[in-house]
Amino acid sequence: SYVLTQPPSLSVAPGRTARISCGGDNIGRKSVHWYQQKPGQAPVLVIYYNSDRPSGIPERFSGSNSGNTATLTISRVEAGDEADYYCHVWDSSSDHRVFGGGTKLTVL
Amino acid sequence: EVQVVESGGGLVQPGRSLRLSCTTSGFTFRDYAMSWVRQAPGKGLEWVGFIKSKTYGGTGEYAASVRGRFTISRDDSKSIAYLHMDSLKTEDTAIYYCAREGQQWQFDYWGQGTLVTV
Numbered sequence: 001s002y003v004l005t006q007p008p009s010l011s012v013a014p015g016r017t018a019r020i021s022c023g024g025d026n027i028g029r030k031s032v033h034w035y036q037q038k039p040g041q042a043p044v045l046v047i048y049y050n051s052d053r054p055s056g057i058p059e060r061f062s063g064s065n066s067g068n069t070a071t072l073t074i075s076r077v078e079a080g081d082e083a084d085y086y087c088h089v090w091d092s093s094s095d096h097r098v099f100g101g102g103t104k105l106t107v108l
Numbered sequence: 109e110v111q112v113v114e115s116g117g118g119l120v121q122p123g124r125s126l127r128l129s130c131t132t133s134g135f136t137f138r139d140y141a142m143s144w145v146r147q148a149p150g151k152g153l154e155w156v157g158f159i160k161s162k163t164y165g166g167t168g169e170y171a172a173s174v175r176g177r178f179t180i181s182r183d184d185s186k187s188i189a190y191l192h193m194d195s196l197k198t199e200d201t202a203i204y205y206c207a208r209e210g211q212q213w214q215f216d217y218w219g220q221g222t223l224v225t226v
């Protein structure tokens with residue numbers, strides 16, 4: 001089965017840039033989606049199809065995907081960005097959906 | 109406005125069954141695949157399974173951890189998806205979320221979740 005690997009945690013100072021990675025075999029050939037989940041809340045889609053933003057998501061959120069790594073970039077990090085972030089792909093070989101283990105973003 | 113609401117969670121004994129409902133509105137339900145995702149206490153997101161729209165056969169796929177025990181169905185006339193859970197185990201304890209799948213298989217709308225405790 002397809003495996004996505006994320007760092008468990010990342011700490012960033014306010015105003016700086018956070019880059020959260022999501023590793024997978026030839027992930028650059030897949031469409032990657034990213035979700036933000038705050039404590040006690042349902043996940044929210046922040047990036048889909050590698051780099052598209054749903055309406056209402058700030059331009060500070062961007063995504064890229066190439067080779068074996070996809071990246072969610074959050075520019076000018078704010079205290080309100082503190083959350084867990086998950087990457088997700090569709091594995092065409094099994095028709096299964098796969099999540100990464102999640103990255104806890106802490107804003108210092 | 110798209111709305112997704114789960115219901116049916118609760119406390120159940122190991123080995124018993126439970127059915128969750130995912131009631132939707134604000135979009136043409138029959139045109140979309142629907143997935144179930146769960147989150148055990150303090151853990152990450154785990155995809156449980158999905159059901160295709162009838163246009164694509166209405167069939168489903170399941171994660172290995174639940175295959176043979178869980179079944180997803182849909183009632184397009186009521187815009188509801190169901191998760192039938194049999195032979196429940198303590199490790200099935202989790203918040204269960206229902207999510208709509210977009211054109212790129214992204215989960216674009218989620219419910220608030222329903223807690224199942226086994």
